[in-house]
Amino acid sequence: MKATGIVRRIDDLGRVVIPKEIRRTMRIREGDPLEIFTGPNEEVVFKKYSPIGEITEFAAQYADVMSRACGLPVVIGDRDHVIAVAGESKKEYMERRLSPHLEQVMEERQLVTARTNGGKGVPVVEGRDRLAGIAAPILSAGDVIGCVCILMNDTGAMPGETDVKLAQVAAAFLGKQMEE
Numbered sequence: 001m002k003a004t005g006i007v008r009r010i011d012d013l014g015r016v017v018i019p020k021e022i023r024r025t026m027r028i029r030e031g032d033p034l035e036i037f038t039g040p041n042e043e044v045v046f047k048k049y050s051p052i053g054e055i056t057e058f059a060a061q062y063a064d065v066m067s068r069a070c071g072l073p074v075v076i077g078d079r080d081h082v083i084a085v086a087g088e089s090k091k092e093y094m095e096r097r098l099s100p101h102l103e104q105v106m107e108e109r110q111l112v113t114a115r116t117n118g119g120k121g122v123p124v125v126e127g128r129d130r131l132a133g134i135a136a137p138i139l140s141a142g143d144v145i146g147c148v149c150i151l152m153n154d155t156g157a158m159p160g161e162t163d164v165k166l167a168q169v170a171a172a173f174l175g176k177q178m179e180e
Contacts, residue, residue, distance in 0.1 A: 004019075004022065006019050006022070018046070026048065027048075027080055027097075027103075028048060032048060032049075032079075033048075033049040034046045034047065034048060034049055035047045035048075035049040048080065050078040050079065050080070050081075050083070050145075050146075054178075055174070055177055055178065056083045056084060058177070059076045059083055059084040059174060060076075060083075060084040060085075060086070062076070062084070062170060062173075062174065063075070063076050063084040063085060063086035064086040066086065066148075066150070066166060066167075066170055067086035067087035068086075068087075069166060070150060070159065070162070070163045070166055072087060072133075072150050072151055072152070072153055072159060072163065073085070073086065073087035073088035073130070073150070073151040074086045074087060074148070074149065074150055074151070075088070075093055075124055075125075075132070075148075075149045075151065076138075076146065076147070076148050076149070076170075076174070077098050077102070077124075077146050077147050077149070078145065078146040079098075079103070079106065079144065079145065079146060080097060080098060080103075081095050081096065081097055081098065082094055082095060082096050082098065082124075082125060083146070087151075088130070088151065092128065093124075093125060093128070096125040096126065096127070096128070097125065097126050098124065098125060098126075098147075099122070099123040099124060099125055099126055101122055101123050102122055102123065102124055102125075102132070102135060102147065102149070105122055105135045105137065105147065106135075106137045106144045106146070106147050107144065108137075109137050109139065109144060110137070111134070111135070111136045111137070111164070111167070111168060112134070112135045113133060113134050113135075113158070113159070113164055114131070114132075114133040114134075114152060114158045114159070115158055119158070121133050121151075121152045122135045122149070124149050124151065130151050130152070131151065131152050132149035132150065132151055132152070133150055133151065133152040133158050133159040133163070134148075134149065134150040134159050134163060134164055134167045135147055135148075135149050135167075136148045136149075136167040136168050136170065136171035137171060138171045138174050138175045138178075139171070139172075139175045140175040140176075140178035140179050141178075141179055145175065145178060146174070147171070148167050148170045148171045148174065149167075150163050150166070150167050
């Protein structure tokens with residue numbers, strides 16, 4: 001853990017304010033759930049909670065099946081990080097932070113394809129050039145909890161209509177899994 005040098009007091013209702021600089025750096029938005037851990041030496045640690053993170057193993061299997069079906073790499077993310085990859089190097093994607101562009105796609109709650117985006121793919125993770133030809137937000141109980149991305153191949157060929165339907169079905173199915 002890194003020390004920030006910031007000290008906050010707990011108010012009379014037991015609340016503590018997380019400074020704006022830390023919220024911005026850690027991409028913690030109003031309403032985001034935080035998980036609370038206690039550690040040795042009387043430590044209290046807050047961690048961003050990812051509801052879809054609970055089905056990471058299932059999402060990895062789903063991504064693998066999707067990748068085999070469409071012949072393209074598939075990436076599944078929660079609101080902030082990649083949680084499953086298939087058809088591409090896991091080392092280069094797993095746990096990497098999603099691009100701000102992809103976060104915006106999720107916030108808009110709309111399916112985006114390279115075809116509807118003027119032939120341009122959506123950057124998936126920060127620091128990687130590979131683009132998503134399809135980005136389908138995962139909605140659960142009305143909230144955006146992640147996204148399913150089918151990446152464009154090395155030649156830049158755009159995924160077809162069948163791939164678009166596959167991504168939509170995957171996003172809807174994963175969202176439904178989280179509701180149960």
